[in-house]
Amino acid sequence: MSEDLTALVTGLAKRAKEASRVLAVASTERKNAVLRRAAKALRGEPGDRVLEANAKDLGAAQEMGLSKAMLDRLKLDRKRLDAVADGVDQVASLPDPVGSVVEERVLANGLRIGKMRAPLGLIGIIYESRPNVTADAASLCLKSGNAVLLRGGKEAFHSNSAIAEIFERALREEGLPAEAVTLLPTTDRQATLVMISLDGIVDMVIPRGGEGLIRFVAEHARVPVIQHYKGVCHVFVDRSADPEMALRIALNAKVQRPGVCNAMETLLVDEHIAPTFLPKVGAAMKAEGVEIRADERAAEILGEVKRATPEDWDTEYLDLILNVAVVDGIDGALAHVAQHGSNHTEAIVTQDGANADRWMREVDASLVLVNASTRFNDGFALGLGAEIGISTTKLHAYGPMGLAELCTLKWVGQGEGQVRQ
């Protein structure tokens, strides 16, 4: 049984890898045609079949007693599916990264060198309940000339299969191998283990989901993993900050969309500005329904307020809860972030150029901001057009990953007969 599973997953991965070689040299026009066909199908009758499959998944999920939040993540309706189709069309309209040359220059010997973007090959995506990831991942991988091996969540299996089928048909109709989008026909954990062991076949794995899933993949993988861990993001209000700007940024970072990874979890305030700033931010947060958990010094200023436990400083609430601490200037803030940050997004509010510079240089995070909300850390907001996730891995890609980050950069050189002296 387990041997059968190993053979099954390995066989599917090998065929997907073969397909990746065809995708790697497919023209932009053909790749875009696949995406436009898939988008059209999602909006039409094949999309109806996706909704039927989704209804089946939802029914089973309700019987299994999944939480309301889980059911909402799983649910597709015509409006949501049309939005998924729009996303696929948007990827079609983005520039093709493959073949673009960067850092071009001419060496003293006349050799013209540069780095050309080329697909990675076969990308594995391991995800949980949201079926739209199937379409997002497929379109980003295809556009960047890669094949994709998908392992979706058990509860979304029928939805994912119906969406994957739409991409397979679109590939076939454009004369490309359907195996370039391969959904594993099983959600068995053993199948995942096989998939992440296929060194030399799977070129990169991106786990998308909760911390447990990501740690499981990172611990067992024999192929490179790009991790997208939780975001415990901070805003530090420096003593030189414009208090109104600091208030605006802190509120936006916490309440504009609290359930996402780039929302703020902890507000750090310089001890010099804390006595005047904290009461204002405390009142404003309260008015927005935010629960504050303060350290000793912040609590002294804020008065009646909950105290933060040691665990709170490392917690991604994804909710209207905010830790607040008073720190000894920028050194205190840097030390706090180094200890509790998650390499995701860290912002300073300051009018002091030297402190802004120190913050940018010394904070180790995928996006380090000066005078702007942490909410800007996503591929759309940073102008990538689309993203497959936000990497908190420092190798290969750090931060939002778009089409360019699904490629490698190979060196290319054009000469007129140059030889080495």
Add this chain to the structure above:
Amino acid sequence: MSEDLTALVTGLAKRAKEASRVLAVASTERKNAVLRRAAKALRGEPGDRVLEANAKDLGAAQEMGLSKAMLDRLKLDRKRLDAVADGVDQVASLPDPVGSVVEERVLANGLRIGKMRAPLGLIGIIYESRPNVTADAASLCLKSGNAVLLRGGKEAFHSNSAIAEIFERALREEGLPAEAVTLLPTTDRQATLVMISLDGIVDMVIPRGGEGLIRFVAEHARVPVIQHYKGVCHVFVDRSADPEMALRIALNAKVQRPGVCNAMETLLVDEHIAPTFLPKVGAAMKAEGVEIRADERAAEILGEVKRATPEDWDTEYLDLILNVAVVDGIDGALAHVAQHGSNHTEAIVTQDGANADRWMREVDASLVLVNASTRFNDGFALGLGAEIGISTTKLHAYGPMGLAELCTLKWVGQGEGQVRQ
């Protein structure tokens, strides 16, 4: 015993990681001062102690019956050590990658974003007999703001210790933590296993040496590994090639320095040009003492010649031996390279722009060349100033790795109070 070893290696790695945080924010001037001190010491009395230690290593190696080639790789003399010192000085004179910002632009909302080079943290280098790697790796890692954990070869242990000591002292004398250059005090394989398991402490491991070492590290590592596998490099002579240019490039690629990874192992010739080109290249190679191993079609043209075995096409000879095959045009050449290439360096000689373009786009190698010798694939020849190796890994870095490739790119953004709408 094994538990002691685990505790020892883990403790050293943790202290080196702590040191990396200091190095990450050290000024360019201070890092350069460390390197200049180390170079000066290598040229002076501490260098003499390196030579004494090396004599001890050489004596033991001779008793152990190491090959002449191995002994030569291990051997240091005053001239070689001065060259090592020159290399360290050269790294000091290269621009500091840390803090440089690339791809800067201003978004529609006024947010100025870019990507800033930042150190990776703690880099592990696992290498074999050549003690100069200790100085090369230490200087490149320090200059790029990283700490380095070194595991050298058993036979070079005393030499490596003496060189590492020079860097430790130079760090201390400049007020930086000596632990930023840490040589493991044991060459036990178990220590290597511990080192490559330290996820979250060691940020990247680069194994330098034979294929066996690299495979061992890749198979057992729990931290990211940048592989530098063998080079089975090809030159393809297209039907449109200038025969004189093709001959010049083929000779340079094979004989200028046959013992290195970017030397050519296999010459592919288009069937249309083979009858006129092969006799010329055969005679020229023979005059240089090169042994030819031909496929059937090449043998028909070349006459009296050894036949290549199936294994030969995948062999890195590092010697004056050359495989020769006749192929069905560029499609045949691309298929041969896809099957037998090692993602290292692949060159085409052609006057046909369309074939040049196909070659660059379709060949999957760290450097793809048109009308130039494969020998150009190294960091010095490509203008990086220095290199820590040539990556055949597609993630993070593909090709020669210099100071920039020892860094990550974190996003930085500077605003005037921007919040997300």
